Amino acid sequence: MQQSRARLFKEYKEVQREKVADPDIQLVCDDTNIFKWTALIKGPSETPYEGGVFQLAFAVPEPYPLQPPQVRFLTKIFHPNVHFKTGEICLDILKNAWSPAWTLQSVCRAIIALMAHPEPDSPLNCDSGNLLRSGDVRGFNSMARMYTRLAAMPKKG
């Protein structure tokens, strides 16, 4: 418990330091609970998520960093590896490929990379995966962009 707390505090300090360095990620720790974090990430450019801002929720387990944090999308997203309803993310580093050298910040970077490079062969969102697997990139892009507009962009006017 004490170890994970100390490590999360270091990460908190690092985040304060890096804020300027990585404008695509904004990590915020819960005011009262250092084991709860949220992040805002920018949709990567040249993807249907471009222009969107997506919110992630982190639940850090007590044995962290020996166990990975649980991360899910709070913002709705149409992506083969994200569960459409729960926001659960299928990403190897969040499961068996986890390494304690990852940080919350680097997990965010990995999720941004996953947004740019979906893995349609291990889908949590089958509709989305099937579009890509059948080669309908246009169909996939238009669905994903629609949901980005609907859920991840501030409403104007």
Place this chain on the structure above:
Amino acid sequence: MSAKEIAGESKSVDDGSDRDPCPICLGPILQESYLDTCFHKFCFNCIKQWIKVVSSKVSKELSSVKCPLCKTDNISIIHNYDGHSFDRHYINRNITDGFVLTKEQRYRLLCYYAESGLLADVFDVPRFWKMQKCLQPNRLLETWLRRELQALMQEEDVDIVLHHLVGVMDSFRKRIEWRPKKEARTAETDQEQFKAVVAEAARPFIMARTDRFVDEIELFLASGLNIEAYDAIYKQRLGSREMGAANVARGEDNERTIVTPYLFLFEEDSD
């Protein structure tokens, strides 16, 4: 950039411990240790904990672990490095369990860490050199060397080092054997050269204990004894001294026996 951020930055620069942190706890590295292949650095406890987590997920005994930073396979953690020696913590505890030092080897390690010159008065080392006894091959040397190397290196497979050392000693012997009479050196020069050559060959493997090791080789060769007899003498000297110390501590120093001088009989036997 806001004032707060600037303050935060300068504070982080001051905190020197953060410059090269352990990738697992992100704190300053405690009990610096390295993975044996990729040499990435961690706190000893951090990397040990991680290995425990990894091994709890597989049913088989783990023999290697992937580096958390670079995924390279490593079979041991190197720690307690003091510039001369280090300890190895194997991922597969069976490697160390499978090769446990024998009782004799543990005792021999004790000998290496006892003060040197303990047996200086027992064997006549100068005579060994004067009589050029080093020219006689010693059949027991390999067996004895293997045991010593295993103990000192704490490794089972010492074949390469063993053959290297034996080869170096053989070629030294041949050089003395074949050199013309007029080029004969004094016994002291031979002795010095022998020790220098063996030390050079052994140092990369034995490191801090090299000089002591070379002295022991010389002593064993000069003794002309078999391994058991050689050990027996050590036990008499070292064992009785320890026992003596213990007895003094308990206030009953009535049984501090001195080594019996029957050893010289052996020496005459050896010719």
